[in-house]
Amino acid sequence: MKTLSIDIETYSSIDLTKSGVYKYTQNDFEILLIAYAYDDEEIKIIDLKNNEKIPENLKKDILDERIIKTAFNANFERVCLSKYFNTYLSPKMFRCTQVHALYLGLPHGLDNVAKSLRLKEQKLEEGKSLIRFFMKKENLDLLTSNSESIKKTEAIKKYEDFKKYCINDVRVERSIRKVLEKVKLPESEQKLWELDQEINDRGVLVDINLLKNAIYYDNIFKSNLIEKLKTITNINNPKSNNQMKDYLKSLGVEVNSLSKESVGDLLNSCEVKKNPHYEKIKEVLDLRAMLNKTSTKKYEAMKRCMCDDERIRGLFQFYGANRTGRWAGRLVQVQNLPQNKMSNLEEVREKIRNEINTNFPSRKKNFNYDFNINSYLYNQENLSDILSQLIRTTFIPKKNHRFIIADFSAIEARIIAYLSDEKWRIDVFNTHGKIYEASASKMF
Template sequence: MQLISIDIETYSSVNLAKAGVYRYATSDDFQLLLFSYAIDEGPVKVVDLTQGETIPQEIIAALTNPEIIKLAFNAQFERVCLSSFLGKQLKPKGWHCSMVWAATLGLPLSLKGVGAVLGLEKQKLEAGKDLVRYFCTPCKPTQANHQRTRNLPYHDPSKWQQFKQYNQRDVEVEVEINQKLARFPVQESEWHNYWLDQEINDCGIMLDQTLIKNAIACDQSFRKQYLDEAQKLTDLDNPNSPTQLKAWLQEKGIDIPSLSKADVASALKEATGDVRKVLLLRQQLSKSSVKKYTAMQTALCPDGRVHGLLQFYGANRTGRWAGRLVQVQNLPRNSMPDLKEARELVRSNNQTALGILYDSVPDVLSQLIRTAFIPKLGCQFYVADFSAVEARVIAWLAQEQWRQEVFAKNGDIYCESATQMFHVPVVKHGINGHLRQKGKIAELALGYGGSVGALKAMGALRMGIREDELQPLVNMWRQASPNIVQFWWDVDKAAMTCIKQRLDTETHGIKFKYRSGCFFIFLPSGRRICYIKPKIGTNRFGNESITYEGIDATKKWERLETYGAKLVENIVQATSRDLLANAMQNLTQAGYQIVMHIHDEVVIEAPKGTSLEKIEKTMATVPGWATGLKLNAAGFVSDFYKKD
């Protein structure tokens, strides 16, 4: 036995989508219903645990044997649920995930989607969703079902047989996917990264339950206060209703397009009297400051920690992680100088002081969301992140020497960029300091072929840069970074040649290959990015462009367009991701416990007195495949998570 393909069906009253698999599998009523498996891609066997059947001992033994590969689509679900069923945690090593495998090739992140794109002979059964809803989740008690809250096999034997067939089919589909993808195996180093990811999710991170409970109570109290005040001012039944409020504003002579954040802010510039007060209250009421607190409560496990916050290869083009449940990749920033004091006021539920000291309590609660993550007793958080990692990577790949020199001495890239653009010295809070903002916006917007539209999208006009300054900014930035601009064109040419002529090409140490209907970009780390069924088409400007099949913004499988600078963006972000994965491996091997990571930042839970300097040094160690890259990491120590 070398490989077992697995699929399970389970029951729990916990909402899997909202609470996550760790909370789902630890509920009191969690139950394993069906266990289907195939050994070494042989015939599928279904074990019906509801009928007294048992999983064979050789399979139970294999589940804990790291030398035998356990393969499942979204394997985290199977592993965590089977850990609960067996009463012991199954270690990630030895588990492979065919969803991750599909993601490495740019395929959809659903079994049904992968099956459809690959054109498998056996497809996931369409009736599955209804069967899962019927047997795997609570049902509404009615007179017709004798007030029961759960459907069992004997309630509908015919459906139960269909459900077993559905379970079996899923394994058959998984086996066929494995056979189709066998030509493109996942690198062993990526499975090691996947196992580390699973260990981090298994560990989880502790939550400050007092802060969360009081933040929710505080929000409810102040929302009621704002709503009462708005009702008195408007005489409306529900001043939080956009329809009612827009009608009231129109009566007052304010014709507002919508009640979006931007339109309300725009209307406030001219508003006076009661209208101004009402619009300000609308701003407070529209803040969703507690949604993440309630998400934390929902996902909280019996051990006081929340697990499964990160999805490996969630961004399936570059391989970056995606946030799940609480969405830690998208947490509000905190800028309050008295963050610790405000936090203590909420923890002690001192609503009176909060109302007196702060103009916007919802804003305070929003800024405190990060601080709900806390280390266990006796430990602190050691938070370290890469400094300007994408800017460093693109400078290294493009061999933009002046940038490399800035990073070698850990200089301020925004000041140096402005210096190169305007040909005058720029010093933060010093000589020509006002130009730093222009250097910053240019750096953030223009590195991947962006132009005037990218500057606007990045908020250039809101920052006070005039419309007539935008194109000159683009021109100056490109003139100051000729090697980066050339990098875009060289990648475009290499990719075009590879796809047109089916030839292997290379530029700047990046290799391009066409294999079996796929276009691959091989990164410096050796990992590859995949573009399925590439073609050379014509874009809206009448020029040649690269198209490929992939998932669009609406999550549909479509033909997408790309070009040199966009490919550079993928290369740089994927390389930055590989640097983070390398750093996390180094930190783990050095004995540090990573509990969370966000973008280019890691959060370590370690005993008080741990050396932050050693953590920073370990994180900034340049891997052998990135010789010459100027990497740097900086961090801080805290009793709760925050943005330093």
């Protein structure tokens, strides 16, 4: 049975790195180029942007489950081609060369794998600049415009280089695959990757009302924090590290860093506690810590990568940790969600989820943040912390289903200790469980 190597170049106004491939393929997505080769045959390219057609035999083979398709990061080709043909392409008909490389402890990127293997065939360095160039719609439109200009001539020349780049990626991927095939990828790993693809394809549903309202409340809350900090400090931009350092210096406190750890140490230091302005310093730094809370940015990440059916897909990277094969979180990083410890979580969630439409006919940027929510919600508390605790609840099961939530503590460290029969580590987990402290003690 033949093997079909594929690489494609695409366009979409959606940012692939921030939104993921599933969101990327919506709206104005298009495939520009398809480079392909059967086994060791000559690599061919199809220029879809200039109206070249996919040969019927190739189309048939792409859709045929018996023909194995290979690509480096095959998820991208599979999802994009599924969109193009408007047909679900099963992961069972694909083999991912990236997964095979990661299984053998090699790097993530095609270029780095080729370098690590010291192959004759290497990824073309100008590829990144060509991708950036054709990510701009105005440059892409030059290819099919009627006008004759220097810009169009330059764009056509770059596009010819883009074709060579696409062809070369197939050549490099094929060379990598031939080397890696000397050590077969276990069937169990292929099955796991297929399961991973099904999980990422299915995605998870998002509570759109809660998502929108959480972003809105967070923006209002932080706008008010900024105004409050401006009033107290009289500086233009309370988010600016330099301006804040200058302000603290005027109060007799010099700092090199305003990181969370540094601020904690600063406020606990005896010298600063003796400062006559200590209460003001503490208030300002506490307000700034609320302003800079990063976990609520997950709401913005959810919004960026949510598909039209209100599902987020592509949240997991198979073999993200390539020494152990552990999955890694992508886009929203669901493997590191803040815990929710509120006793009245459901009540608070429903209040935030349903409040906005009835209570805010006028959405001004700055006004007193009386959200008309019970005092437990905002009574001098950090609203960002409350919203942070609600992040988990933004992911919801579909109708007549429920989520079972499990949080595996130090799962990787525990499993590796068990597999390697590292008795002292197993003893730590069986007793106090403080593996970091125990490891440091052994080291020093």
